[in-house]
Amino acid sequence: xxxxTQLGSHVSVSEGALVLLRCNYSSSVPPYLFWYVQYxxxxxxxxxxxxxxxxxxxxxxxxxxxxxxxETSFHLTKPSAHMSDAAEYFCAVAYGGGADGxxxxxxxxxxxxP
Amino acid sequence: EAGVAQSPRYKIIEKRQSVAFWCNPIxxxxxxxxxxxxxxxxxxxLIQFQNNxxxxxxxxxxxxxxxxxxxxxxxxxxxxxxxLEDSAVYLCASSLEGGRGAQYFGPGTRLLVL
Numbered sequence: 001x002x003x004x005t006q007l008g009s010h011v012s013v014s015e016g017a018l019v020l021l022r023c024n025y026s027s028s029v030p031p032y033l034f035w036y037v038q039y040x041x042x043x044x045x046x047x048x049x050x051x052x053x054x055x056x057x058x059x060x061x062x063x064x065x066x067x068x069x070x071e072t073s074f075h076l077t078k079p080s081a082h083m084s085d086a087a088e089y090f091c092a093v094a095y096g097g098g099a100d101g102x103x104x105x106x107x108x109x110x111x112x113x114p
Numbered sequence: 115e116a117g118v119a120q121s122p123r124y125k126i127i128e129k130r131q132s133v134a135f136w137c138n139p140i141x142x143x144x145x146x147x148x149x150x151x152x153x154x155x156x157x158x159x160l161i162q163f164q165n166n167x168x169x170x171x172x173x174x175x176x177x178x179x180x181x182x183x184x185x186x187x188x189x190x191x192x193x194x195x196x197x198l199e200d201s202a203v204y205l206c207a208s209s210l211e212g213g214r215g216a217q218y219f220g221p222g223t224r225l226l227v228l
């Protein structure tokens with residue numbers, strides 16, 4: 001069964017600092033990988049997705065993620081944090097074919113210190 | 115383009131009562147998903163529809179949960195009877211491309227079972 005591990009339930013960075021949110025997945029076949037962001041009392045918004053094209057994926061709001069097959073990782077980064085980035089971030093994996101619902105990690109709460 | 119619509123946004127019921135949630139996906143999206151998000155966790159897939167057929171309901175507690183998608187558009191998720199542990203946010207999502215494509219989420223229905 002596929003699974004997703006997000007290291008760190010809470011990550012705190014200073015405004016303007018690098019943001020790094022970690023995600024590792026378990027898979028025996030090439031997955032499709034996603035990062036979603038959730039603001040309080042809202043649904044999930046797609047940040048970016050990897051679907052076997054370029055390994056470095058650029059998303060919205062200045063975020064990007066790199067797919068590393070050898071490390072089974074898909075870490076999310078942003079060079080300079082902004083106060084508006086404070087939210088819950090979820091890494092998720094899916095597989096093409098019929099049953100392709102997302103399997104989510106437990107989430108990482110990003111805190112931005114002024 | 116209108117997003118995924120869900121109603122109601124909030125619902126409070128007592129245990130053993132029944133409740134129903136409604137979802138209207140993005141126009142033209144053949145795939146529809148229902149997820150359960152318990153506080154502090156990532157969403158968990160309950161059921162996936164392709165048009166009006168069920169593709170995956172392996173994680174749906176079928177003794178109390180049911181879902182349908184008549185005519186391949188709107189969907190309804192029902193819980194009968196509700197238990198305390200059903201308190202969660204129920205998210206509906208739709209997708210144009212299935213697993214390799216982005217899933218677009220509605221705002222969710224927050225259920226509290228007393």
